[in-house]
Amino acid sequence: MKLMIVDDEQLMRQGIRKKIQTTGLPLTVIAEAGDGMEALAKLREEEPDIVITDIRMPQMDGLAFLQEALQMRPELQFIVISGYGEFEYARKAIQYGVTDYLLKPVDKEELKESLTRIMRKIDSRRQQQSLGEQVKHLQDRSEESLRDQMLSKLIQYGDDSRQQAAARDERILEMTRACGYFAAVVFQLEPFKLPHLSFRTDDEKLLWFAVQNIISTVLAATGRNGVLFRHVMHENELVYVLGGQTPVEAESLQRELEHILEGIRCHLKLDATIGCGTAVRQMEVIQQSYQHAKQSLRNRIIHGPGRVYMAENEYIKASPHSIVSREDEAFLLSCLNECNAAAMHAWIEQRVEAIAADGGVAFSHLESFCVEFHLLLRKYLLTQTGIPEWMIGELDDLLHWLQGLEHWRQIPKPLIEMVHNIIGQLYKLRHSSEYIAIDEVKLFIDQSLHEPLNLQMIAERFFFHPSYFSRRFKERFGENFVNYLTNARIRKSESLLRDPNLKIQQVAELVGFKDAAYFSSVFRKATGMTPNQFRTLNAE
Numbered sequence: 001m002k003l004m005i006v007d008d009e010q011l012m013r014q015g016i017r018k019k020i021q022t023t024g025l026p027l028t029v030i031a032e033a034g035d036g037m038e039a040l041a042k043l044r045e046e047e048p049d050i051v052i053t054d055i056r057m058p059q060m061d062g063l064a065f066l067q068e069a070l071q072m073r074p075e076l077q078f079i080v081i082s083g084y085g086e087f088e089y090a091r092k093a094i095q096y097g098v099t100d101y102l103l104k105p106v107d108k109e110e111l112k113e114s115l116t117r118i119m120r121k122i123d124s125r126r127q128q129q130s131l132g133e134q135v136k137h138l139q140d141r142s143e144e145s146l147r148d149q150m151l152s153k154l155i156q157y158g159d160d161s162r163q164q165a166a167a168r169d170e171r172i173l174e175m176t177r178a179c180g181y182f183a184a185v186v187f188q189l190e191p192f193k194l195p196h197l198s199f200r201t202d203d204e205k206l207l208w209f210a211v212q213n214i215i216s217t218v219l220a221a222t223g224r225n226g227v228l229f230r231h232v233m234h235e236n237e238l239v240y241v242l243g244g245q246t247p248v249e250a251e252s253l254q255r256e257l258e259h260i261l262e263g264i265r266c267h268l269k270l271d272a273t274i275g276c277g278t279a280v281r282q283m284e285v286i287q288q289s290y291q292h293a294k295q296s297l298r299n300r301i302i303h304g305p306g307r308v309y310m311a312e313n314e315y316i317k318a319s320p321h322s323i324v325s326r327e328d329e330a331f332l333l334s335c336l337n338e339c340n341a342a343a344m345h346a347w348i349e350q351r352v353e354a355i356a357a358d359g360g361v362a363f364s365h366l367e368s369f370c371v372e373f374h375l376l377l378r379k380y381l382l383t384q385t386g387i388p389e390w391m392i393g394e395l396d397d398l399l400h401w402l403q404g405l406e407h408w409r410q411i412p413k414p415l416i417e418m419v420h421n422i423i424g425q426l427y428k429l430r431h432s433s434e435y436i437a438i439d440e441v442k443l444f445i446d447q448s449l450h451e452p453l454n455l456q457m458i459a460e461r462f463f464f465h466p467s468y469f470s471r472r473f474k475e476r477f478g479e480n481f482v483n484y485l486t487n488a489r490i491r492k493s494e495s496l497l498r499d500p501n502l503k504i505q506q507v508a509e510l511v512g513f514k515d516a517a518y519f520s521s522v523f524r525k526a527t528g529m530t531p532n533q534f535r536t537l538n539a540e
Helices: 008-024 038-048 062-072 084-095 108-135 142-157 170-178 204-221 250-268 284-295 327-340 341-357 363-383 395-403 414-429 434-448 456-461 466-477 481-497 504-510 515-529 530-536
Strands: 002-006 028-033 050-053 077-082 102-103 181-189 225-230 237-244 272-276 309-310
Touching: 008 515, 028 225, 028 309, 038 050, 050 062, 050 272, 062 077, 077 108, 077 466, 084 395, 102 481, 108 327, 142 225, 142 237, 142 284, 170 204, 170 225, 170 237, 170 284, 181 204, 181 250, 204 225, 204 237, 204 481, 225 414, 237 284, 250 272, 250 309, 272 284, 309 466, 327 341, 327 363, 327 414, 341 363, 341 414, 341 434, 341 530, 363 395, 363 414, 363 515, 434 456, 434 466, 434 481, 456 481, 466 481, 466 530, 504 515, 504 530, 515 530
Parallel strands: 002 028, 002 050, 050 077, 077 102, 272 309
Antiparallel strands: 181 237, 181 272, 225 237
């Protein structure tokens, strides 16, 4: 992968370059720049995958550069570097979508972890795009299905000069020529069970056709220019690509979409939720409008399903200011220093409820609150320990969890768990290294094989974040937690089976299996023989 370094200090750029070279990661530093203006020019020429940028620079600072660069390349990944006193700048960078930042002086191991995390993210995106490319190769006899696959690829990933997916659909091509503005509208049908009304168990396609018919009838009556299809990768979604010679008038479109919701309720006795994306000027970037529509749909966790959510009103007007104020920060840091978990728990619950109770709030407000809270905890932990992820996990873990929420009331729990982990583990980590801590866990596992152990229980006992602990455990011992636990139990059972006075049920219970039959099944899978066969073979 290709990387660019942006910093107004040459020595700093050289230092970062050398640290990257020592990581052994498959990265090539293809360009350096001393300010944002120079970086933008090189961005167009070199097309890096990752950019490491300082926040404060002459000419064009890091924040202005971020804005411009993300408009040019929305998929570009950034690592932002800031001084300890520049936390407000880092906070602003988060609002532009940056999820990785490092404090000066840049630590080599922390840099390596950040780069590794970003490279995994890029690889994952490329794999998804590769899967998207394969969609068009699926052999399906239905012409409509093939069209849905092609249009799903267009809405998910956009178009490009090599594939020209849009050019192969006459309706999309006609819209591209006739329209100057495009927007995506996403219809999500709330879960339903068949049979339903007159629809039988095997009538799912017929029901979806009925939903599409209601949508098409309402929009056709208004003279809208658009294409409706079912997303092949998100089967509860219908997508309408809307085109016009002028930007869509949001209020009139919202009324039409609410009319569609009423029609689905009235005629099909089903609920749906609609998200409408912002307008773009080119069909090739329609995926940006689609992503805005999907983001606006996340507002259902606050305001509920069965509504129309307009990105123009809710996504774009998300709060630009900090949700965690300076006074909040001072209070929380004081609570952390005093290990006052109760006060922090109460503050989290009250703040989340207050944000959600605001009639004009959007999902992005709650998301920003969670991100800022995570950053505040990380900022504090960096003054106490070099491995904050042990206790609070990585920001990507939190963001991924947020995207799967069903209701805003689920939000306080993981934030409270972060606080619990910090207060329970902080003093232990001050006097031990990362690997000493994980070795302590391994020792506990080896001595407690008779207990009903699991990842969540271990994480809670030792005040670790489950996802981060799981990754670190595998890095340290070469196998994941579940495999290690199973193998350790099998090793101990082999030793116990050599004692002829112990029954199989007793051996099973001594290594954490309540059911002898299940123990025998696991033992046979691991060793190739039953416990009795093993005992016979190893009898003295």
